Amino acid sequence: MLLQVRDLKVTLQDQGQRLRAVRGVDLDLAAGETLCVVGESGCGKSMTALALMQLLPRGAELSSSKLQFDGIELSKLSRHKLSALRGRRISMIFQEPMTALNPVFTIGDQLRAVYRRHTGVSSAEAQARAIEVLESVGLTNAELRMKQFPHQLSGGLRQRVLIAMALMCEPEMIICDEPTTALDATTQAQILRILKEAQSARKMGMLFITHDLGVVARIADRVAVMYAGRIVEHGSRAAVLRSPAHPYTKGLIASVPRPQDGGTGSKRLASIPGNVPAFHHEDPRCPFLSRCPKRMSICTREAPPVRQTEAGQQVACHLPLDAQEALTA
């Protein structure tokens, strides 16, 4: 297993209160595999990604019983060893390409610097490598682009530069946090194709964080659904999307406008009433409790057990939906 995470917890400081952003997450990622972590804002998906890279904001507390990349325990690494790993064996792509690139250096400066730092090659070799990678992510006029500054590129081009930067050292694992959310639909499709092609060419493991179930359907091998700091459901793409077992997953899928709706505006979307709660204290009970349409009295008393469904996914629920229920809207 490329990545193994057990009982990951992240606690943030929020106006003097402790905010439990990630509350015991387990993840596995194999080489060449795409795992999508899906959830809405505030569910802890970005904090999970940052915790893996040991890049949490100041004041955040992290704990885990296991946080291993290729057998290396990341939480015990020195800063020095960690930064040798980041960008070389593990890369990350963020949502906003403008803030991830340094505005006062050219694209070429930034790409060469990443490569030289990790490999110690000459500037000319780094230049050749940068052009090669830029072309592999579909950038035309790569040599010209190398001389440009980030603000001279469109959002789609900047995101390609970030992908190129992430791929410079042929990482074994790439963590993508909403890399296409700020982009137009056609650009999104192009960027996702480039990522998937790069992944299959290099057998990279990809951890892909998104709120968009449409994207999940197109790229995921496995899906983990996060809600209020916990993974509530986890399984193959087909199992989770076609027969969701957790009421939250089902609600989330049903709230996406679909072509089958007839589109005349006549059919109402299923929505999930209420808002995501914030957790300041430890609470082992189901986080979806306050909004769940299927809530039972046991849900208010006991932590939900993790069960395996017929379709093969794991679900943390006292009363998981069976395949029949999952299909009816």
Next chain:
Amino acid sequence: MSKPLLEARSLSHIYQLRRGLLGKTIPLRALNEVSLNIGDGEILGVVGESGCGKSTLAKILLGLEKPTEGEVLLNGRPLSDYPRHERAMAVQPVFQDPYGSLNPSMSVEDLIALPLHIHKIGTRPERRQKAAKMADQVGLPRRTLSANPSQLSGGQRQRVAIARALVAGPKLVICDEPTSALDVSVQAQILNLLLDLRAEHDVAMLFISHDLSVIQHMADRMMVMYLGRVVEEGGTQSIFANPDHPYTLVLRNAMFTPSDESGVPDLGLRGNFPNPMDIPSGCVFHPRCPMARPECARTSPALERRGNDDRRSACLFPLTAPENVPA
């Protein structure tokens, strides 16, 4: 067809951009001969990507920008003839960002009642009563009336923006990406709310979105825009079933839904991102079009009616033309 509520005739808009402090100005053609009609209680969807001119269109229809050419008629009377407060009574906006469009120092009640206050409708107690009723209708709990926007979630703020838009009884609401900043489960609540309010108040909407699935869900008719031009328009269902313009087809193929697991498609788009400061010759879409032929670089296609429905498209070789449909 009866007289439309809102009619826009051949709107063009050019921004003059200045390079540097004393540099010469460069024209940016944001809109190019865009015409549209919206009937009472109708939802017209506008879809297109960044730089297509959809937000400029919204500003012009709200009277916030004067078009360089063309005119907007509201109830048959030029929008520019309306006194400002009368125009604001009839046409109201709902914008994308529920964080930036609400005054943070006002209470929710005052925010909702503000249009009534400005238009001097009713006494203060009457205005408060009306604001509370509007809050009920958009699903805001009564306790939020005394809160500030900073104490509300994104979805609740958008409900405040919608309540404020509707409180003075406008005939038309211009929604510019109203759910783009919201989570999907919250987006579903807001879309349902807008449809309920349309049914209740018979208010018409211009609904702008980059998200085709949202347009398909909401709009009776739709327009597809590319680089300031309308490339296709007509009934939403008809366009989805059989896109006429290659760009519409590309957009439809780029729309991802949870039920489609067919992998990431190759859209066949060529070239780089369109630049509104350097609009191509001929058909504006030809440099990227997967089906472009040499003629497309020379001849600019007119927006023409096809077949017998009200569909119009601007393409020299439309997809639904008999010779382009595989036997």
